[in-house]
Every structure is written in structure tokens, then in C-alpha cells.
Amino acid sequence: MLKTFRVISSVQFQQIRLAHRIRGKAPIYCRTIKERLDELNYKDEVYSTRIDIGLPRIKKSASDSRNERLQHVKNLKTDKNLEQLARNHKLSIDLSEARSDWLKTISPYHKRQIAEHYGVFEHLYGEGYFIPFMNLDIQYNLKNDLFLPVCCGNVIKPAEALEYPTVSYESDGDSLWTLALTSLDGHLTEGEKEYLHWMVANIPGDSVEKGDTIAEYLRPFPLKGTGYHRYVFVLYKQDGHVSYDLPKVIQSSPLEERTFITREWYKQYQDAITPVGLAFFQCDWDQTVRDFFHHTLKTKEPIYEYDFPEPYIRPQEWFPRRKAFNIYMDKYRDPKEINKEYLLTKLKKEDPFKTPPAPLRFPNAHPLPRNMPSWLKLHERKIRLGWGRVNDV
Structure with a gap:
């Protein structure tokens, strides 16, 4: 009787499945998949809650949006000319019209996703973000009737951004705006801070040249060996005339005077300004950066390189065997x-x-x-x- 009890108890507590022992605890004692996922994906609400600091969204009811889509599809299906062209592979699309429709519909949400992917909102405002409902058309003049646009993360070399770009957006003449350009990755001494490359306040309408220049334009200067740097344009809508408590910065001012923290600055003036437009580009080192440090800043260019230690070579042997x-x-x-x-x-x-x-x-x-x-x-x-x-x- 004693032997039978021992055999039964060993079978009961020994986990065997398909002739293999199962490692770890029995399923009745383990945590469920949901409990495990909740533990891995836990986020503190105090630090993970995002705050929308932009303009309020234009809300549409689900039925209205569905009816608009159905009506659009119905119009396409009833157009026999479009169907005939599509069957014959002759249907062409007006790209400018398609871009215009994109800008009016879902482009702000696409731009927000791209900006979050690059960590722009996190490094600008911390827990804050906004949806850029205002489209910013920013272009650098490359001479010879060539212009380079600033989109959402495209690469622009320092030699192509030597002078301030042309900025345009839809606005009436009665509104006031503030345009700021900051570098999120380029501070030489304090990594958590930014450089203010350009700021124009109290812009009437879209006439940037008529605004109050607080910081004159400074070309990008990404350091060698530090990869791509992010340069962000943000357009703020003012509730009225704003006098910023910032010193005027000119081209010859030292870099220390351009040290800037967007989050602290916005926190101070958040009752008077609202971010509405966003555009940014990436920039990496080229030869003009060295000229900028030597001739403009009158200093030595900092270069970041990997310092590879010399390989270890063992002492020579009198008779090295099995070696060419x-x-x-x-x-x-x-x-x-x-x-x-x-x-x-x-x-x-x-x-x-x-x-x-x-x-x-x-x-x-x-x-x-x-x-x-x-x-x-x-x-x-x-x-x-x-x-x-x-x-x-």
C-alpha cells in the first residue's frame, strides 16, 4: 500500500507532456499571459500621460465621415469615363490636386506620427504635443532657380542651409505669429539644452520679414562624428502682441547666448501663444562646418571619433609553429x-x-x-x- 501511494504522488507532481518534462512551475501556479504583458507594458500615468497643447481638433461625427466616404466612392463608380480610362490603363492623377487634398485632410496626423517617431515632441515639450493643422511651406534657395523644401525629416546638408529660408503659410493680415528654429542635438556643452538658430516674433500675417527678429538666423553646424542632427521649425499663433523677455541675438553673438529650452520658454508664454505648424529636417557634417568654426567662431572644430586601441601583439617566439x-x-x-x-x-x-x-x-x-x-x-x-x-x- 505504501509503494502504491509513492508512485501516485510522483506522477501527480511530475509534469510530463508528450514524453518531455516541463520546466518551471505548473500552469496553475504561473502568471497568465495578460498578467505578464501588463507587467512588461506598465507605464506610470504621471509620466506617460500626453497633453495636447495645440489647437482643438475639428470633431466630426462617425456618421458624417462615413457618409462622405460613401458618397465619394459612389461618385467614382458612377463616372463611366474614369472606369473606361482605368480599364485601358490610361487614368492619370493630378499630383498637385492629390497633395492639396492630403494637406486638407490627414496630413496633420501624418506629420504628428513622424514627429513622434523622431522624438521631436518629447525633446521640445516633454509630455506635450500638438497636431500641426497649419501647413508650413519652408524652402531654402539653392540659387539658379532651385529650391530645397523642408518636409518632415528630410536630409539637408549644411552647405544648402547657409541663409535663412523663405517661409509661407495661409494667414490673414490681422493675426500675429511667432516662428522659431531650434537645434535639438547640437549643443556643445549641455546636451539637454538647445540652440536657438532663428526666432521672429509678432509676424503680421505671413510677412516674416516684417516681424520682430529676436535671434538672427544661424546656419546649422552638426559636429563631425555625431551623426544626424534635428533642426525644427515651429510656428506659434499669438493671441496678441507679445514682448518676449529674451535678449536680442545677432550673427556675431557667442553661442552661449543662443542656449535655449523650448519647454521652459513655452511654459512661460503658454497663455499667449499656441503651436500650430511644424516642419523639421536632418543635417550631418560637411566641409563648410569646419570653415564656420575656423572663420566665424574663431575656434577649433570639435571632432568626435572612435579611439580604437592598438591590437595586442604577443611577444615573438623563437620557433613559431603552424604559422605562415x-x-x-x-x-x-x-x-x-x-x-x-x-x-x-x-x-x-x-x-x-x-x-x-x-x-x-x-x-x-x-x-x-x-x-x-x-x-x-x-x-x-x-x-x-x-x-x-x-x-x-
Whole structure:
């Protein structure tokens, strides 16, 4: 009787499924998938709640939106000319009209998604965000009747943004606006702060040139080795004339005077301004940044590079075994001397008045002399296949 009880108890507590033991706790003691997902995706409401600081949304009832879509589809289906052109693959779409419809309908929500993807709202306002209902048309003049637009994250080189761009948007002459351009990633000493590259306040209508320039335009200067920097244009609608408590910044002002924190500045004037428009671009280093530091800022350009430590080379052995002696000896020679030797050896076989021989179609199919040493065979195969040092010359 005692033996039977022991067998039953061992089977009861031993989890066996399809002849395999199950590791971990039994399912009756484990947490459910929902409990596990809730634990992994937990967010504190105090720090994760987002606040809409922009204009209120234009709400439409679900029935009205559904009726508009149904009516649009009905109009397309009843147009026999469109159906005939589509069947014959001759239907063309007016891209300008399609873009106009996009700007009037869902473009603000697309721009908001892109801005959140790049972390623009988080680094500008913290928990705040807004839907850019106002379309900003910003273009840099590249001369020769060429213009480069600022969209939502497109790449613009520093040489293409040397002067302030043209800014246009739909507005009447009675409203006042503020335009600000800040760099989210370019501060040299304080990483959590920004540089104010351009700010114009009390703009009547869309006449940016008639506004009060608080900070003159400063070209982007992303540092070498730091990747892409984000430069953000934000358009604010004013409730009236606003006098910002900011010092006037000119071109020759030091960079310290351009230190800026958008969140603190907006918190101070949030009762008088509302963000309505957004556009931003990315920028990485080019040669003009070095000229800007040397000739404009009169300082040395900071460069960020990887500092690779020198590879460890073990001490030489008296009899290195199972090691090709040419590769082993090259470890302890100057690399410049090796490259020079290899280049001279290669130039001996080159004739400037004859075309070089065509590469072998099947390099490994051509046999090498039997009396050739193994290390030289390996060297010849690398030359034929284009491996190793042959690529450096």
C-alpha cells in the first residue's frame, strides 16, 4: 500500500507532456499571459500621460465621415469615363490636386506620427504635443532657380542651409505669429539644452520679414562624428502682441547666448501663444562646418571619433609553429613599409603602355606549380581573388 501511494504522488507532481518534462512551475501556479504583458507594458500615468497643447481638433461625427466616404466612392463608380480610362490603363492623377487634398485632410496626423517617431515632441515639450493643422511651406534657395523644401525629416546638408529660408503659410493680415528654429542635438556643452538658430516674433500675417527678429538666423553646424542632427521649425499663433523677455541675438553673438529650452520658454508664454505648424529636417557634417568654426567662431572644430586601441601583439617566439612565416613576420613590421614593398612589387609587373591582362574567370581552377611553397600559394590565391592587401593598393 505504501509503494502504491509513492508512485501516485510522483506522477501527480511530475509534469510530463508528450514524453518531455516541463520546466518551471505548473500552469496553475504561473502568471497568465495578460498578467505578464501588463507587467512588461506598465507605464506610470504621471509620466506617460500626453497633453495636447495645440489647437482643438475639428470633431466630426462617425456618421458624417462615413457618409462622405460613401458618397465619394459612389461618385467614382458612377463616372463611366474614369472606369473606361482605368480599364485601358490610361487614368492619370493630378499630383498637385492629390497633395492639396492630403494637406486638407490627414496630413496633420501624418506629420504628428513622424514627429513622434523622431522624438521631436518629447525633446521640445516633454509630455506635450500638438497636431500641426497649419501647413508650413519652408524652402531654402539653392540659387539658379532651385529650391530645397523642408518636409518632415528630410536630409539637408549644411552647405544648402547657409541663409535663412523663405517661409509661407495661409494667414490673414490681422493675426500675429511667432516662428522659431531650434537645434535639438547640437549643443556643445549641455546636451539637454538647445540652440536657438532663428526666432521672429509678432509676424503680421505671413510677412516674416516684417516681424520682430529676436535671434538672427544661424546656419546649422552638426559636429563631425555625431551623426544626424534635428533642426525644427515651429510656428506659434499669438493671441496678441507679445514682448518676449529674451535678449536680442545677432550673427556675431557667442553661442552661449543662443542656449535655449523650448519647454521652459513655452511654459512661460503658454497663455499667449499656441503651436500650430511644424516642419523639421536632418543635417550631418560637411566641409563648410569646419570653415564656420575656423572663420566665424574663431575656434577649433570639435571632432568626435572612435579611439580604437592598438591590437595586442604577443611577444615573438623563437620557433613559431603552424604559422605562415610571412604573415607572422609582418605582424612586427611597420605597416607603411609593408604597403610600400607590396606596391613596388606590383608596379614591377605593370606596363604603362600595355593594357593590364584580364582577370581570370575561374581563379581557383588554374593550378599552381607543385614546387611553390604553401605560404606563396596562399599569397597568390589572395591576389587572384582580390583578398587582403591587394585592395589597399
